[in-house]
Amino acid sequence: MSRYHFRSAEGADKAAPVIFLFHGTGGDEDQFFDLAGQLLPGARRVAPRGDVSEQGALRYFRRTAEGVYDMDDLAQRKAAMTDFIAEQIGDSRPSRVLGLGYSNGANILASVMFAAPDLFDAAVLMHPLIPFTPAEADFSDRQVLITAGRYDPIAPAAASQALADYFTANGANVSLTWHEGGHELRQEELAAVQQFL
Template identity: 30%
Template sequence: MSAPVVAYAGHADPASPFVILLHGRGSDERQILALAEHLPAGPSYAAVRAPIAEGGGFAWFANRGIGRPVAGSLRAGLDWFRAWLDAIAPPGREVLLIGFSGGAAFAGGLLLDDPSRFRATAILYGTLPFDAGLPTTSGRLAGASVFVAQGEHDTVIPRELLDATWRYTRDESGASVLARRDPVGHGIAPAALTALSGWLEQQLTQDRP
């Protein structure tokens, strides 16, 4: 895989917190970058294009069903992403992830693979990548900070995967979790966006555990 295509917004200071936006399946980096307009000023925002062309857009991994990554494809994507990330943001710079839909599953995969690498992770209207070769053991995310937003009427992500993500993050992972469900489908509710912005501001201003 070649180096990813990346769109940026916010501060260019390499010492500033680095917030990475991960788009959904069939979308691209330009669409998800618009989210930065509703988030706190201060960080450097980077929207990364997924590596697999699909449906006029791009995807993070091959699926064996909606929300169910092919393990080998997910592994290749994680390694590709980490090679880019570790070159542009060496360990020591705070990195935060915000993923939507398929990008939420990818963000969750990055977090499960290396929980200590990320300052905080938002999983928006998507599922963690269960049964895809990554550990989802009890306490795996101890010390991590996670924001979860789901739509009560989401018919895109299978309900059993949304429920499993809700249960694991809140009750089993060991993470510090802010989770909400809003009466929407597969899209970001305005109230959830406001909550996400407030949560992100808190992550950026409080000391890391």
């Protein structure tokens, strides 16, 4: 059984798409749950809660400083999350498997994608920061939306562009949406997410 506490809601039918929702640092399984219901009516929703506490703020993996990841911890937690997602998908794959993550949630989602490129059909990565070079992988027929702030102090624009370039170079169909702010989520991002889904 899963090691994660999570919130879920069944889809309209067995073949309905499933969307996995990953909160940012300090968020929880409720952060995007209702929003996802509005963006993707009829889909099954699964929102795991991060199981790492950073001074009381929930996260999906440890870091030693801002933008400096505990890579051993990330490797372990990425494996656990990959298993959780596969377990939730089950034996009969739904029509589409989607992921949506913000900040730390986008980072665990991207890390799972690097490890298991065939798991998600499409993913929304909002303000991700991947401060390492992922291994080559085949993302053919996968769709990726990255949303980012041009002046984001936590996830610099160059890092967002590098991640988009990585997915493009590895065969994904990539969209990159910018806003003129920082690490906050803005309305134009959510509009891009709605259009993408």
